[in-house]
Amino acid sequence: GDSVTQMEGPVTLSEEAFLTINCTYTATGYPSLFWYVQYPGEGLQLLLKATKADDKGSNKGFEATYRKETTSFHLEKGSVQVSDSAVYFCALSDLNGANSKLTFGKGITLSVRP
Amino acid sequence: DAGITQSPRHKVTETGTPVTLRCHQTENHRYMYWYRQDPGHGLRLIHYSYGVKDTDKGEVSDGYSVSRSKTEDFLLTLESATSSQTSVYFCAISQTSRETQYFGPGTRLLVL
Numbered sequence: 001g002d003s004v005t006q007m008e009g010p011v012t013l014s015e016e017a018f019l020t021i022n023c024t025y026t027a028t029g030y031p032s033l034f035w036y037v038q039y040p041g042e043g044l045q046l047l048l049k050a051t052k053a054d055d056k057g058s059n060k061g062f063e064a065t066y067r068k069e070t071t072s073f074h075l076e077k078g079s080v081q082v083s084d085s086a087v088y089f090c091a092l093s094d095l096n097g098a099n100s101k102l103t104f105g106k107g108i109t110l111s112v113r114p
Numbered sequence: 115d116a117g118i119t120q121s122p123r124h125k126v127t128e129t130g131t132p133v134t135l136r137c138h139q140t141e142n143h144r145y146m147y148w149y150r151q152d153p154g155h156g157l158r159l160i161h162y163s164y165g166v167k168d169t170d171k172g173e174v175s176d177g178y179s180v181s182r183s184k185t186e187d188f189l190l191t192l193e194s195a196t197s198s199q200t201s202v203y204f205c206a207i208s209q210t211s212r213e214t215q216y217f218g219p220g221t222r223l224l225v226l
Contacts (some may be wrong), residue, residue: 044157
């Protein structure tokens with residue numbers, strides 16, 4: 001079945017550091033890919049998405065490119081801020097059948113120190 | 115923000131008691147979902163609904179039932195709560211199954 005693998009966490013960075021969070025997936029067909037973010041005490045929010053190979057999703061300085069050849073969707077940001085401290089989830093949406101469903105990775109906690 | 119509320123936001127209950135969690139939306143989205151979030155597991159789908167009275171099982175449906183009698187409400191019931199059901203429960207909605215899901219604020223459930 002479909003699966004999403006995220007790098008192990010937690011991750012702690014200093015403000016203005018470069019961020020990469022790895023995400024790889026296994027899926028039949030051509031799924032859509034998502035990054036969701038969960039700030040402390042809140043529900044998940046969509047950060048960015050990509051629906052086909054080579055698409056780049058971007059939002060709030062974050063970027064991720066749908067790489068079909070490496071089945072990856074790594075999240076990057078050039079300069080993190082303390083306000084980026086959150087849990088980040090990679091997810092895919094299978095397109096099989098009438099009702100697609102999201103499959104999530106385990107999430108990774110990012111802490112950014114001043 | 116999508117109009118999604120969950121109630122209660124926090125609940126403590128005892129093993130063996132029934133528990134019902136409510137998800138309410140004001141967006142008129144067709145699809146509604148219940149997930150649980152546990153450390154080391156990410157989010158796992160419990161049940162989902164693709165219309166009034168239309169529901170289906172997710173990855174971890176054992177011990178849970180759902181009902182959707184109107185578009186705006188999706189109820190999750192634990193018939194006889196167990197300690198393994200201690201978790202944070204999230205509701206989500208989407209217009210179609212292939213579009214972005216929007217999440218509620220979550221319900222923190224502790225089963226003693």
